[in-house]
């Protein structure tokens with residue numbers, strides 16, 4: 001069993017912990033927090049040993065009835081691999097600890113590519129991660145972009161991508177985030193970080209991205225245009241998407257035309273936490289104009305899509321599966337991911 005520690009048991013970390021615990025070849029040896037709170041109680045209920053960043057705060061946890069297994073340094077020493085899901089910018093500082101104990105580590109998209117020197121997406125560059133000490137799973141929007149762009153590029157060749165991200169303001173539990181009543185250009189400059197981030201995984205893709213944030217928490221929405229090198233039909237694109245286990249297709253018959261209805265659908269399907277791990281591509285939006293100009297809308301559940309990628313990244317770095325398809329199949333089965341159709 002691959003011994004996994006999750007450093008930062010928040011929105012992403014708690015999902016990664018549950019996904020790892022569901023895998024046949026992995027186990028959670030610990031998760032970490034800085035302060036007691038609802039997530040610490042959930043870790044206790046799940047049976048995950050809880051470690052804390054500052055051991056002098058141990059009493060605060062114990063007073064709240066939460067047992068502390070030790071410090072984050074103690075947790076790291078017990079693990080084969082650490083998933084760093086601390087807030088963006090914090091994880092960078094943890095690299096010295098992972099180096100000190102000679103451990104493998106995976107960061108999330110809030111950190112820069114340079115923190116690991118290698119950026120990962122299961123469908124695009126799984127084999128490059130095999131045996132690596134450090135990797136970064138790209139951000140949620142970048143993950144959603146990489147999945148569909150790589151698929152279309154492999155089939156038809158992509159001359160240029162233009163994509164606009166309508167980003168959710170914060171996650172549902174982030175009560176301090178906004179905006180409450182604004183559309184914020186984020187950033188006002190072009191490109192947003194997503195284009196260069198896609199190129200950290202797919203260096204040959206010509207892409208320009210822009211992004212804004214809006215007052216919603218459920219999901220992001222992308223408007224994507226790909227100029228193709230070779231002609232395609234809408235039907236061919238749909239068949240390719242259907243064959244990809246992490247690309248979901250939202251049919252007209254569902255009546256779903258929004259992130260709200262899509263999130264409700266995921267909840268009704270009894271997905272854990274209503275998580276949509278796959279891209280939610282609106283089938284009706286798929287249009288090929290003049291043979292080589294592809295357009296589509298896709299919804300991306302920010303809390304979920306990177307979780308399954310992180311599990312594959314663990315497996316690749318541990319050298320347990322030699323192909324992406326093998327790892328993706330194990331991960332999907334363990335969490336219960338069958339892409340929506």
Ligand SMILES: NC(=O)C1=CN([C@@H]2O[C@H](COP(=O)(O)OP(=O)(O)OC[C@H]3O[C@@H](n4cnc5c(N)ncnc54)[C@H](OP(=O)(O)O)[C@@H]3O)[C@@H](O)[C@H]2O)C=CC1
Nearest residue numbers: 008009010011012033034035053085086088108110140302
């Ligand atoms: N949320 C999202 O939509 C997505 C986030 N990401 C990326 O994932 C990473 C994590 O983000 P997210 O899960 O949203 O963040 P959260 O703020 O939800 O969770 C972060 C967790 O890290 C803990 N933490 C904070 N500082 C430390 C520390 N020094 N040592 C150990 N644990 C610490 C926090 O504990 P406590 O509360 O006790 O302080 C909290 O549990 C970021 O890089 C982010 O950019 C990627 C894709 C989507």
Ligand SMILES: O=C(OP(=O)(O)O)[C@H](O)COP(=O)(O)O
Nearest residue numbers: 109110139140141142167169302
């Ligand atoms: O990875 C994400 O978005 P991104 O792909 O736009 O960077 C997550 O939604 C985190 O975004 P945040 O930095 O607004 O918390």
